[in-house]
Amino acid sequence: MNNKELDNTKKHICFISAGHLSSNPRLIKEATLASKKGYKVSIVAIQTLEKLVPFENQLLKENPSWQTYIYPFYKKKLLYFFGTLFHHLAKQIPNLARYFEYGKMSINTPFWLPFYSLLKNIKADIYSNHNIYLTPLVYQIAKKNKAKFGMDIEDAYSFITAKTIEDGQKNIMEIENKYFPKADYITAASPLYVDFYNKLYQSLPSILPILNVFDDIGEQEIKEYKDRKNTKNLSLYWFSQTTGKGRGIEQIIEALNVIDRNDIELHLRGEVNQETKEYFLTLAKTQNIKENIFFHELVSNQELAKRTTEHDIGLALEIGFSINNELAVSNKIFQYINTGLAILASSTKGQSWLIKKSSKVGFLIDIQNIKQIAQKIEFLADSKKNNTQELENMKMASKNLSKTKYNWTIEGQKFIKIIELIL
The missing domain is CATH 3.40.50.2000 (Glycogen Phosphorylase B;)
Structure with missing residues (x-):
């Protein structure tokens, strides 16, 4: 993890992951492309499962130009205990916690404090947010640094489990309703999200669908089958x-x-x-x-x-x-x-x-x-x-x-x- 404050000799994009970097192929593709196009790239993420760390180490080895800020939450260091403590306290006194922006984030996630400790040292030109719970924090840091704020809708966050609008998660809907209209751009993983969100909230910027496609890998010669047992089946x-x-x-x-x-x-x-x-x-x-x-x-x-x-x-x-x-x-x-x-x-x-x-x-x-x-x-x-x-x-x-x-x-x-x- 590199905690040095970055310089701004190039245009700089800071990507904020929802969790493990290796579990976010959409962010990885955007960061890789931005780096190839000459942008300075930094990535802020968190690690909660030790078994996924080797995948991330390999990914970082393949992308040495990235500046990565990754907090090892699974190691249960100091910010783990404070973040978890604030999370439990906020859930016990939600009416009081909701008076404060950080209190609201504490209700939603124990991870905001580690993310804040990393993000506060990064001065970028664009903050590309892939973490709905950290949206208030990312927006405030972007505003403080006179930077652009981008939001990616990889899922209809308020409706991961909800079958109706009325059943949507109210705490997430509050974040979306307040901060999505303030975004300088919004991207979405499904074209069907575009109409859905435009009907749900007012005054949104234009939402651009960007599909979760991959680099074409060409024709692959299979020299060894590691999964299949009988290729005739x-x-x-x-x-x-x-x-x-x-x-x-x-x-x-x-x-x-x-x-x-x-x-x-x-x-x-x-x-x-x-x-x-x-x-x-x-x-x-x-x-x-x-x-x-x-x-x-x-x-x-x-x-x-x-x-x-x-x-x-x-x-x-x-x-x-x-x-x-x-x-x-x-x-x-x-x-x-x-x-x-x-x-x-x-x-x-x-x-x-x-x-x-x-x-x-x-x-x-x-x-x-x-x-x-x-x-x-x-x-x-x-x-x-x-x-x-x-x-x-x-x-x-x-x-x-x-x-x-x-x-x-x-x-x-x-x-x-x-x-x-x-x-």
Whole structure:
């Protein structure tokens, strides 16, 4: 961690992460591109899980030009105790805490104090905020330094779990309503967020959708399969930070029960405990299916692309349980396109927006219609088994989209243009 005050010989962008840097590929892409374009880049983040630190160390090694300010919260140093203490006190006396901006932040997060200790020494031209809870702090520091304040809407923050506007998190809505209109620019990870937020709040700056696409990795020669067990089998693949219940995996296993074939593998990547593994395996009704369900550990972002390439079908199984889940266009669906996988996507509004524009890459499914899901999987399994072109055509269409439309070389220019516009 570098705590020296930065000089301003170049235009300087300070990125504020919501947590672990390695868990924020959107910020990483923006920071990497800004650095390549000659901007001075600093990044402020926090570490809460020691097991993710090696991924971050590798990332920082690959980007030596970044100035990184990372507080190791997991080590439980002094600011951990003060931040946690203020958080618990503020939650006990919320009516009093709400009179003060820092009191409000203490209610929302124990992390604001470590972030403040790092941010106060950074003088930038733009503060690009990816942390909704720290928005008041980031805005105040930007204002103090006569700098620009940018906000990224990676999720509909107030509605991560809420099904209606009335159920939205009031503390976050208060932050959004007060500070979003003060932003010099706002970007959003889904085009559906644009209309949603413009209807929700007044006097917002123009919201620019920037999709969560990746650098096109070109054609990949697979020299060694680390995930797949039998390349003759159809391989279904899903990944996230956490492999858990209620994320559409149950419906896929139910569909596999309907088909009951031994030539289909299901690969799940994410943090998972033994109880959850046993839960999913118990759902499999036959040994054929149970033996072909595989759990994989998290890997670095670079390794993730290589592992994803091994598979045939990427599963994007959002179940639309909240406003955010319904409107989001997730990272994983673009990772599948980037690595040339056919796609099986649930028909949320966000995913329908994408797949209907790119129908050759795969199928939209009703996540609650097990019979329909089974039919789509069996169709693709038959294509794999019989060497017909349907599956391969989908994979080629997906890869072509990565080359020609959904890649960071194209999408990233939107971010650079908005930075150039406000400076």
